[in-house]
Amino acid sequence: MSDYPVHTIESAPAQAKPVLEQLENLFGQIPNIAAKMATSPTLIAGFIGLFERVHASSLTEPQIQTLLLTNAVVNASEWPVAFHTALALKEGVAPADVDAIRRGALPDDAGLAALSALARTLIEKRGRLISSDQSRFLEAGFSIEQTLEVIAVVAASTITNYTSSVTRPRLEAQFEAFAWHAPAH
Incomplete structure (x- = not known):
């Protein structure tokens, strides 16, 4: 309640x-x-x-949804995982890549994997990236500007992830097929 x-x-x-x-x-x-x-x-x-x-950044919608889904999984936030699973699939992210993210793994798509890895690292290290974290992202074809755009996505996602964890919204019927439960720690 x-x-x-x-x-x-x-x-x-x-x-x-x-x-x-x-x-x-x-x-x-x-x-x-x-x-x-x-x-x-x-x-x-x-x-x-x-x-x-x-959503007005240089990142594409599939890239943004990859980041949002990754962030929700890393933050163990159940409502956002279901919501962003639905949106990622709608935006054309491959089902296998969506499934990988939901399991805590990296997508097969190299660009999406670089985005997902950077987001996970930003959250887990609380923004304290080392040069190799950034180098891998840049070597995947992204820019330094996009590194900062990923931070903006992580910030937006943190708002919804924390709100979900605190307020526990009911999952809407259209997202029930994508329900996800955080692994027990």
Whole structure:
């Protein structure tokens, strides 16, 4: 049971309503995680601002979804894993690559593997990359600018991952086929 309400556009604080409307237009519904996030207009406004910039970066949608899925798995955040599994598949990420990420492995696709490895390393090392971490990413054909864009994706993902862990949103029916449970530690 969660103390965080699942807001509608009507019930949300006034400053959160425009973001919920934007997300409803984008996804055809308000994702449950955003409905809970709307309890804090500060959080949801910060999230949507970063979300918009991430999706306007030089990274492609399959690359962004690879990063978001990797981040959710590394952070053991169940709702985002299911959500980003669905979006990654929709964006054309190979099912085998999606499955690999969900298992904590790297995708077969070399570019996606470089992105996934960098995201995992950023999270696990709390941003303290060593030169070889960055070199592998650059040698895979990415730029130093894209290294920083990956940080933006990790930041956006951290917002949803932590919100999910704290508020425990119910998984929507269309994502149930992609349900994922964090391994026991």
